[in-house]
Amino acid sequence: GNSVTxxxxxxxxxxxxFLTINCTYTATGYPSLFWYVQYxxxxxxxxxxxxxxxxxxxNKGFEATYRKETTSFHLEKGSVxxxxxxxxxxxxxxxxxxGFKTIFGAGTRLFVKx
Amino acid sequence: DADVTQTPRNRxxxxxxxxxxxxxxxxxxxxxxxxxxxxxxxLRLIYYSxxxxxxxxxxxxxxxSVSRQxxxxxxxxxxxxxxxxxxxxxxxxSDENRETGELFFGEGSRLTVL
Numbered sequence: 001g002n003s004v005t006x007x008x009x010x011x012x013x014x015x016x017x018f019l020t021i022n023c024t025y026t027a028t029g030y031p032s033l034f035w036y037v038q039y040x041x042x043x044x045x046x047x048x049x050x051x052x053x054x055x056x057x058x059n060k061g062f063e064a065t066y067r068k069e070t071t072s073f074h075l076e077k078g079s080v081x082x083x084x085x086x087x088x089x090x091x092x093x094x095x096x097x098x099g100f101k102t103i104f105g106a107g108t109r110l111f112v113k114x
Numbered sequence: 115d116a117d118v119t120q121t122p123r124n125r126x127x128x129x130x131x132x133x134x135x136x137x138x139x140x141x142x143x144x145x146x147x148x149x150x151x152x153x154x155x156x157l158r159l160i161y162y163s164x165x166x167x168x169x170x171x172x173x174x175x176x177x178x179s180v181s182r183q184x185x186x187x188x189x190x191x192x193x194x195x196x197x198x199x200x201x202x203x204x205x206x207x208s209d210e211n212r213e214t215g216e217l218f219f220g221e222g223s224r225l226t227v228l
Contacts, residue, residue: 100215
């Protein structure tokens with residue numbers, strides 16, 4: 001079956017540091033890939049997405065590229081801010097009978113220090 | 115106002131009690147989902163509904179039931195709560211007309227079973 005594996009946290013960085021959170025997936029079809037972010041006390045919200053191989057999703061300075069050859073969708077940001085402290089979830093959505101089902105990774109907590 | 119609203123936001127109950135978590139949405143989406151979040155496990159799908167007459171079990175449906183009262187309302191019930199159902203529960207919706215399966219989340223309902 002489909003699965004998503006992302007690096008364990010927590011990840012602690014200083015402000016303006018470079019961020020990478022690794023995510024790899026297993027899927028039988030051609031899924032869409034997502035990064036969701038959960039700020040403290042809130043629900044998840046979509047950060048970025050990519051729907052086919054070699055697509056690059058980007059938002060708020062974050063980027064991730066859909067790599068079919070390595071089955072990866074790593075999240076990167078060149079210069080993190082304190083406000084980026086949150087939990088980040090990699091997710092895969094695959095079309096099933098009647099609609100999509102989404103599978104999430106375990107989440108990676110990011111702490112950014114001033 | 116939030117597009118996806120969950121009530122209650124926090125609930126403490128005792129083992130054996132019946133609990134209902136409610137979700138309503140104003141996004142006009144046909145598809146609704148209940149997820150459970152536990153530390154280190156990400157989000158796991160409990161039940162999902164692709165329209166009012168369609169209810170499907172997810173990966174961890176044992177001990178839970180759902181009701182889709184209308185397009186906009188999807189409630190989750192624990193008939194006899196037990197301590198390992200202590201978790202953060204999220205309702206989500208998706209739009210069948212978007213070909214990516216992007217999810218829109220409520221703010222979560224934190225349930226503690228003593």
